Ligand SMILES: [Zn+2]
């Protein structure tokens with residue numbers, strides 16, 4: 569008799585062998601094949617939109633891109649409509665504030681004054697700009713010269729402006745964003761993800777983010793994204809949540825009904841606008857992948873995509889290492905797990921790579937399509953000239969980052985979950 573631990577699948581009752589350190593999933597019905605953290609989050613409007621889109625939309629876009637003549641940002645009726653709508657919405661918001669100011673300062677009756685005051689209060693609550701905080705450790709040029717040189721060289725190759733800031737964080741991903749009034753560009757490096765990538769794959773992920781930068785994806789989407797934010801705020805404002813109006817009697821049902829219908833109108837406007845953004849941003853991912861293949865080579869771009877699915881393995885290892893108080897070798901342990909993968913885990917990763925999800929819970933297209941799209945392009949080879957000492961310096965800087973992140977991750981985990 570083997571002493572292997574077995575669990576029963578909660579969906580189909582099939583028994584599932586448990587391999588410590590790896591995801592326990594059902595080979596019969598695919599239960600838990602790709603556990604994500606997103607399940608815990610409440611369904612935002614964007615999430616509701618994504619679950620409506622489904623696999624078909626992803627497939628349609630993938631097919632559309634097989635036509636070699638497509639451009640990065642095609643001008644379609646949908647995009648023109650989205651920009652026009654967003655523009656009008658912003659104009660209406662500004663108009664609302666102007667109206668409020670007019671009513672307050674040029675009011676002839678107390679009623680007009682009150683109305684102006686209420687409109688102004690609503691506008692302030694709705695449109696007060698929130699500064700998005702970017703989490704992570706700022707990487708200064710003087711401390712990480714090689715990493716900055718690498719980013720400069722990628723920017724150079726792409727004829728793109730240099731990025732303004734680099735940050736490292738403890739997430740299993742990478743990102744590019746713009747922040748502040750001056751819209752500074754920030755590239756975020758998730759050290760857990762980078763810890764399982766080799767240097768070439770790391771460069772491929774950074775080149776993907778720089779591809780978004782070179783194609784000005786964020787700038788282009790800004791107006792529409794802001795409009796989506798406004799609609800989201802209106803939805804939250806209109807949708808009746810509390811019954812404090814009950815004191816005014818049965819009339820409150822009428823108010824609740826009207827508010828619900830108005831919220832529905834906002835919801836459908838959000839869906840329509842969100843759909844155009846969704847298409848744009850998914851398309852942008854394919855083009856960023858192509859940049860990645862051009863800079864780091866097709867092989868590294870494809871293998872880096874495959875390693876994105878190691879996220880659950882990383883979090884399980886974090887949990888395990890955090891419980892051993894004497895061990896601090898988190899990333900070494902993660903690499904050990906990703907180097908010698910058991911057959912069952914290999915089958916899980918392959919299955920994810922080979923299938924498109926039924927509902928889209930991600931801002932990125934299914935890995936299957938991304939890999940296929942990369943493979944139908946002409947094969948790219950490594951496009952940067954890097955001597956050995958530069959590579960060595962880069963590896964050293966990444967090792968330094970791992971050390972700092974490792975300590976913080978374990979301390980945080982132990983403080984939150986164990987102590
Ligand atoms: Zn099952």
Ligand SMILES: [Zn+2]
Pocket residue numbers: 776777780852853856
């Ligand atoms: Zn991307």
